[in-house]
Amino acid sequence: MNKIILHIEGLVILSLSLYFYAYNQLSWVLFVLLLLVPDISMLGYVINNKIGAVIYNICHTYILSIGVVVCGLVLSNQTVLAIGIIWTAHIGMDRAVGLGLKYPTDFKDTHLNRV
Numbered sequence: 001m002n003k004i005i006l007h008i009e010g011l012v013i014l015s016l017s018l019y020f021y022a023y024n025q026l027s028w029v030l031f032v033l034l035l036l037v038p039d040i041s042m043l044g045y046v047i048n049n050k051i052g053a054v055i056y057n058i059c060h061t062y063i064l065s066i067g068v069v070v071c072g073l074v075l076s077n078q079t080v081l082a083i084g085i086i087w088t089a090h091i092g093m094d095r096a097v098g099l100g101l102k103y104p105t106d107f108k109d110t111h112l113n114r115v
Contacts, residue, residue, distance in 0.1 A: 010095025013062075017089035026082040034086045035093075045107055053102040060091055060101060 021031060041059035045052030058064065065087035072081025094100070100110035 006100070007096055007098060010092045010097075013092030014089050014096055015092075017085050017092055021082070021085045021089070024078070024081060024085075026078060026085070030082055031086055031089075034083065035090055038087060038090045042107070049106060050104040052107065053104040057101045060094065062088065062091060065091060 038059045041056045042052065044055030065084055068080060068084030068087060070084075072078070072084050098110075103109040103111070
């Protein structure tokens with residue numbers, strides 16, 4: 001049951017991100033171009049599982065992405081706002097499909113399940 005709640009939570013975050021992106025009339029071309037950029041963090045696994053997990057998890061936590069959203073709002077900068085919302089949408093999308101934060105044991109070991 002907890003796993004289902006986490007999937008729904010991700011879907012809600014993704015949906016809200018899409019809503020606020022549209023509400024602010026931001027570039028959908030930019031959205032498509034940047035949506036998968038946080039996955040570049042998987043390259044940390046080339047070094048080893050522990051470093052890979054740390055880098056991946058830093059890039060896949062809401063703390064940083066929402067911080068970027070807040071910076072975009074405070075600075076009235078549409079590009080920064082767009083990047084933060086896209087980043088948050090990416091994390092929500094990952095959670096909705098069952099991809100979670102990584103354990104240092106293996107890339108497939110996540111806080112949601114083994115992928």
